Amino acid sequence: MPPERTVKSARRALEILDLYEKLRRPAGVGEIAATLGYPQSSTSFLMNDLRRTGYLNYDTETRRFAPTMRVALLGGWIHAGTLGRNEIFGMLARLRELTRMTTMLATQNGVELQYMYVIEARRSLTKLPLRPGVSRPICRTAGGLVLLAERTDAEIGRIVRLINATAAGPQEDVEHVLRHVGRTRREGYGWITGGVFRNIGSVAVRLPFNDILNKPLVLSVAGSARRIRAEHRRLADLLRKQVALHCEAMPDV
Known part of the structure; x- marks a missing residue:
């Protein structure tokens, strides 16, 4: 396809991600636009669309964006047989085989x-309608509870009130959360059951390192609510063990 027929937004999205590879640090809209010569x-x-779809995250204090771990993992399937220094794909794949459950890497976004x-998961009974970039209410997921556990009760209250102010569905109860x-x-x-999907639950642990915006990352597995409760x-314990094994190959953690 001739260059003039290339879809402009697709080309620019890739050029933005390519620029981050060169910068290797967070950057704001103004810097990205000036460097690449975009309006x-x-x-x-x-960039906000890339944030909504899970490719960029945003720091409200510095007003800068940075690529998420989703970008880092895009090519994981190409060299899944060799677990690299910053490669998490292999750990997720091993967990899927060990637990026969869906495995997920997540972070907070808003x-x-x-x-x-x-x-x-390979078994159809435990497959979930999830894909990278999908977001769920933070207080209804095991990973979200892990992230909230690092906040004060007052901060959690503010987060729940903000969720309730913008949610179209049922209101969250602060005391329950x-x-x-x-x-x-x-x-x-x-761990939680029935938070997002009926008869489904999940278990999550915190990873001992953050993303480029210093946002915490969580590792979780999901399957039937009955199995999660039991x-x-x-x-x-299995999640923690796999995280520890992964970190042994990462001297800087």
Whole structure:
């Protein structure tokens, strides 16, 4: 296809990601637009669209964007046989085989938990309608509870009120959320059933490193609610073990 027929927005999206490879740090809309010679308005629209779809994350304090782990994992399937220094794909794949459950890598994006990478369970009974870039209410997921556990109760209250102010569905109860978060703090991992999907649950642990915007990352597995209720402790131990094995190959963690 001749260059003039290339879809402009697709080309620009790839050029933005390519620029981050050169910068290797967060950058704002103005810097990206000036460096690439794009109009600032269309750059802002495109970068926010990349944020909504899980390719970029945004720091509200610095007003800068940075690529998410989803970008880092895009080519994981190409060299899945060799677990590289910053390669998490292999760990997710191993967890899927060990648990026979769906495995996910996620982070916080606004008041939601956004999935950066998802490897579906092989068994149809435990497959979930999830894909990278999808977001769920942070207080209704195991990974979200792990992230909320690092916040103060006052901060959690503000997050829940913001969710309720913008949600079209049922309102979240602050005390109910705090009870789940309290259990997460005591046990050192998060687990929940029926939070997003009926008869489905998940277990999650915190990864001991953050993304480029210093946002925490969580690793989780999801399957039937019955299994989660019966095995959440064992599954959490398995998650921790795999994280520890992964970190042994990462001296800087």
